Amino acid sequence: MEGLKVAGANLVVYLHPSKARNIADAIYRELSSQLFKFSETFDGVLLAYDVNLPSNLAKILPGIHPYFGVRLESKLLLFHPKPDMVLEGEVVKLCEQSIHIVVLGFSSAVIMDEDIRDEFKYKAKHGKEFFRSTVHKKHDIRVGTIVRFLVKSFDEEILHISGSLLPAHTGCVKWLERHLEEWPQSESNIKRRRANEEREETLENDKVANDGETFSVNTSHSNKKSKRRKNENS
Known part of the structure; x- marks a missing residue:
């Protein structure tokens, strides 16, 4: 930590x-x-x-x-926690608008509603309150959960931390340790697939715009070709 x-x-x-x-x-x-x-x-x-x-x-x-x-x-x-540092603490209280945490057994932290990412929805069933992810159904935050969060600010006088659960690598520590290693690989696959799709779409648009002709990305080379063709046509 x-x-x-x-x-x-x-x-x-x-x-x-x-x-x-x-x-x-x-x-x-x-x-x-x-x-x-x-x-x-x-x-x-x-x-x-x-x-x-x-x-x-x-x-x-x-x-x-x-x-x-x-x-x-x-x-x-x-x-000495500072902004953008990652801390871990135990949830001691849940409300619809906030999550209250104790860090290292002595420092209090609170995460307000605007700092909880949208995928977490507040629920109350059978007298128990919790936040559950709508993306990963088993990713819950309850009283007693150890959570990983980002520091927004630290009040040195009263040792109070303002935190955030907006980044994707924050949340229930137990769940993150099981699934976070899978994210980089899946994210890279998604990015690679999107890049390939964008490249194919760009090539198709270029072919249509140039009547099936392909050209080099090097702009100086294409400019020389266009000048040569103009001289031949003249």
């Missing part, structure tokens, strides 16, 4: 002197307070971290309260 990245960082954690007895716990507590929040410093939402704690790299800072800074190396798992 896009939107996830691992980044290496050299951090300086500032601690109160009262926490000097157990620096490791203080560092972990400070980093844990940043989890599942968007950080401009990290350019993403911090999901997890792994740090190498130093033994003696600390520096006292001057001031009324002499905090000390601890330098450490860390690896950070960050989440």
Whole structure:
């Protein structure tokens, strides 16, 4: 899934002197307070971290309260979805006008009616709601379905995603994994067949327009032929 990245960082954690007895716990507590929040410093939402704690790299800072800074190396798992990225999440609610999704268990996403492609039609049977494709009858989206969707925008303050199901490669992940591999081949066959039909139609029209004569696509060559014929006729 896009939107996830691992980044290496050299951090300086500032601690109160009262926490000097157990620096490791203080560092972990400070980093844990940043989890599942968007950080401009990290350019993403911090999901997890792994740090190498130093033994003696600390520096006292001057001031009324002499905090000390601890330098450490860390690896950070960050989440920052951007427009046109592909994400996956679990459907938690369905309405006739929208699909509500949770991504990675903490970020909410919504796909509005105008961003759901026309082939999906809302249905409600026996108290259960779902969207069903009119093209592929077994392609359903229900509560609990893992869906793949495109990011339109991301609100960094409330961690809310606006998504889209307009592209053909979006929808129920389980269904897509079974059938998406068949699409490129079928689409290429369709394109090839259409190209052949258009080529044959063009040739037939050219034959009719030129009384059965064929000519080269090279325009300079055809111009020379036409000039030669004019000179012979004159």
